[in-house]
Amino acid sequence: MQSNQLPVFFEQLTQRLTDAPSEVRRLFHGRGRCFSGLEQITCDWVNGQLIVALFKEGDARFVEELKRGLLALATSELWRSTTGRSIVIQYRYKEGAPSEVLIGELESNPVVIESGIKYQLNIGRNQNFGLFLDMRYGRDWVREHAQNKNVLNLFAYTCGFSVAAVEGGADKVVNVDMSRSSLSKGRENHKLNGHNLNSVSFLGYDIFRSWGKIRKLGPYDLIIIDPPSFQKGSFALTKDYKRILRRLPELLTSDGRVLACVNSPQVSCNFLIDSMREEAPSLHFVQRIDNPPEFKDIDSEASLKVMEFAY
Template sequence: MNINDIQALLKENSKDLSTEFKRLFHGRGELYEGWKHLTVDSIDEILSVALYFEMEPELEAELVEMFKDFISTCRHKTLVIQRRYIKGSPSEVVVGELQDNLHVVENGMKIKLNLLSNQNSGYFADMKNGREFVRVNAKDKSVLNLFSYTCAFSVAAKLGGARSVSNIDMSKSALTTGRENHHLNELDTKGVAFLPYNILKSFSRIKKKGPYDLIIIDPPTFQKGSFEATKDYEKIIKKLPQIASDNCTLLACLNSPDLDENFIIELIKELSPCFKFVERLENVKEFASDNEDRSLKNLVFIREVL
C-alpha cells in the first residue's frame, strides 16, 4: 500500500462523516502492510494523525502533504500530528488551530479530549461498544467502575439511568477530568463517587459501597507499580463474589495482544465460578485486526446464584 492508496481509503471512509468520532485508518490492526505505525481519526472538524514509530523524513513529508491535500476536500479544518514514538513530545498542529476545551462525541456522549499530548488523549475510541453495552444495561443499577480513568463508562452508565456509580482510579487528575465529563453531559453527579484508591489495596473500602449490580474491570495491560494483567487480574476476580449482587453483570476488559479471551474466561471459571460467560462483544468495525485474539477483548459474564 502506498500513500495514494491511503488517500483513496480515507476518501472512501469519509463519505458519512459528522461531528461523531470515526477512525478512518487503523494501521495498528496490521491489515495494511507497511503501515502498522499509522492511525487517522476524524474528530468533528479535526483530522488527528498518530505515528507510532519514526519514518524516513522524505516519506513522512510526503504523507503530511497528502493529509493537507485531503483536508482541503472534506469537513476538516485542522490537522494534528501526534508522534507517539517521541517521549514527552507535544503534538504538532500542522494546519488550523485547536480550540480550548475540546471534546469528542460518541453516540451523542461527550468526552473531554487532550490532543496536545502525545500519549493518552483521555479517550479510548476502541471501547465504544463496551460503553454502549453499559449504557443499555445500567438502568436502576449500582455500578462499580474499576480503573475508571476519565470515567467514560460512568457517563455511559448515568446516561443509561444507573442509580449510582463508584469510579475507582489511582489518578486524581483523571478523576477530576471524569467529574468534568459528567458536567459536560449535563449529568448530576449526585450518587456518583470519584475515589482515588489503589484498587488492589482498597478492597474493604470498595466493598462498603456494594453490592454492585454491574461491575466493569478495564485495567491497563501493564502499568508499573499499579497493575500487571498476568498476575494482578486474578486478585480482583477472586473477590468478585463478595461485592457482586445476585445476577450481577460483569464486563471484563482486556487489551493485551499477548493474552487471548481464554485468559479471563479460565480465571473466572477457576476463581469465581458463580459467574458464567455469556459473550464477547464485537469490536468496532473500524478497528478491525488481522488477528482478533490480539485485539481488544470485552467479555460479558452473569452471576448465577443457585
C-alpha cells in the same frame, strides 16, 4: 512504515471523509495490521480536526510524503465539504508524544459526541486523548444494561463507563482509579451531560489496598474492569487481573454481571475465561462484545477484548 503504501492510506481516508462522521471516530486503523506497511499509523476525526498518529518512525521519505499528501487534502473540495478545520500529526514514538499542526489551529480540549453523549478530550499533551474510541460498543452496552443498577467502575480513568451508566439510568456509580486528575476529568464529563453527581462517587484509591472501602459501597449489580495492560509499580496484567477476579463474589449481587476488558495482544479471550473459571467459578462467560468495525484487526484475539460474565 513504508512510504510506497501511503496511497492506500489516502484512499481509505478519502473514502471515510466522503461521508464524514458527525461524531468522534477512528478513520484509519493501521494498527489492526490489515494494511501492509501502514501498521503504525492511525487517523481520528475529532470535530473537524484530523489527528494523525505515528507510533513508529518510517523510512526517510515517509513523514515528508505523508505531510505532502495531507497538505494536498487540505486544498481539496472534499476537505472543504467536510468543514475540516485543522490537520495535526502526533509523533507517538517520540518522547512526550509531540504534535505538529500542519493546517489550522489545534483545539486541544474539544467536547466531542459519542453515541449522543458528551466527552471532553485532551489532545496534543498526552499520548491518550482521554477516551478510548475502540471501547465505544462497550460503553453502549453499559448504557443499555445500567437501568436501576448499582455500578462499580474499576480503573475508571476519565469515567467514560460511568457517564454511559448514568445516561442509562444507573442508581449509583462508584469510580475507582489511582489518578485523581483523571477522576477530576471524569467529574467534568458528568457535568457536561447534566448529571446529578450525588449518585456518583470518585475514589482516588489503589484498588488492591482498598477492597474494604469498595465493598462497603456495594453490593454491585454491574462491575466493569478495564485495567491498563501494564502500569509500572501498580499493575501487571497476568498476575494482578486474577487478584481482582477472586474478589468478585464478595462484591456482586446474586444476579450481578461483570464486564471484563483487556487490550493486550499478548493474551487471548481464553485468558479471561480461564482466569474467571479459576478465581470466580460461580460466574460464567456470556459473550464477547464486538469491537467497532473501524477497528478491524487481522487477528481478533490481538485486539480489544470486552467480555460479559454473569451468575
